[in-house]
Amino acid sequence: MLSVIVITKNAALHIDRCLTSVSWVDEIIIVDSGSTDDTLTRCARYTDKIFIHTDWQGFGVQKNRALQYAQSDWVLSLDADEVVTPDLQKAIKTVMQDSRYEAWQIPRLSRYCGRWMRHGGWYPDYVTRLFRRGSAHFSADLVHEKLLVTQGHIGQLTTPLLHYSFENLEEVLQKVNAYSSASAQMQFARGKQGGLSKAILHGLWAFIRTYIIRLGFLDGREGFMLAVSNAEGTYYRYLKLFYCQHHASNTAQPHRHDL
Template sequence: MVPVSVVIITKNEADVIQRSVAMARLITDDIVIIDNGSSDDTGKIATEYGCRVFQKNWDGYGANKNKGIACARYNWILSIDADEIIDEELVTALHHLHYNNPDTVYNIRFKTYFGDKLISFGSWGRDHHVRLFHRGTVKWSELPVHETLLFPKGTKQKTLAGFIHHYSVKNEKECREKALHYALLSAKKYYHIGKKSNFIKLYLSPAFNFLRNYCLYLGFLDGWEGWCIAKNTARHTWLKYHHLYQLESMPIQKTYQSDNLLYMYPQIKQTS
């Protein structure tokens, strides 16, 4: 075992969490699950695999990941999602690290799947993220969506051998639903920080994103799945600026509490 705590945020992940925590057990005796009121067997499965499960209210992706970090036994944190599985090469790399420099963070490459198909091209085929870090120097931003890690000046970044395998969506329906979900969250975030919608963002940005994913990044080589990913990436871009335009145009009707900030926004008429 290595001095790393694995932190996972979940809600109703019973169909995928078993494989994730089984591989995580190969590196650590401390797997922290921050559960947001699952109604399936997520908590039961995680507990059977020796995880420590904490029920926490949902305050956003970054905020709940920080809650998990606070519950961890070790200072080094490997942050993954329930639908992400570390592979044996990454397990070996983690066992060979010295964990003696809190000013270094570790980038990990991803292999992302559409159903059971590995996506080799497009933006999904180029995916990588910093997921291993020391909690004394690094934490998650507490934004409603697209949370990022906050690094102090002078942080060094290294890339580990191995991959995290991300089982992103099961089918086209889930791909569409995710595009809409994250578009709504992004629109609310943009509205709060004062970002504006305009013609270029509404119409040219979606077209550019499609061409970049499908043509420039060779997404067409992934076949039908590559087409679906490029299409829904463009759709996500259009939706977030469309809903941002709605927010800008309507009177404030509703409030919600997220990430310790009070967000004021109009009631959006959802476009799918």
């Protein structure tokens, strides 16, 4: 038996495509963090197992909440903008019978502004998403959470999961802003240091790594656009980190009182 878990918030653009692709599973678990569009109405067409948790503590915490509701022997974690193809469906059904592994990595093929990206570090982009319930949980990271497999071995599939990550530039800009803020908060909590020089140097390196070292230029115009947006996200992350430090420093300064 297989449970699919999906966390959502204002995912009406993608959720039908995602849930249609897994209509064959034994149960679908939705954990929503306060959608204001018709995401929940759309989800209700596929499952009655919809739960609301609006005290957002990060992607990792929210996915662990969804995991707690799963009842099947195996769990597949999906983002609302991901799709399981018929070929991947067959592969998943096959490997769940393989007793050698407790979890499986799946290659992810992502779409950026109308193009499937095969370079720039975006493919095969293995993500561990399929696992036996009880053998893994998600890290408590605010963003870029990881599935932590605590027992058993991890296998690797060859059939890709489709990821409709960025439909247009508006979505790119929104996610760059949101993810750079969340990443800055995580790094601040870990004692990392930001600053203008670090923002410039790390941003430049992100562009070079994406466009040249990881052959992003082979993805044409969108390869260049992706390299720029990666650089922007990195640049703003280090600047936001600096301002987190600056704010904390000012807050910690004792107030002087005139005598």
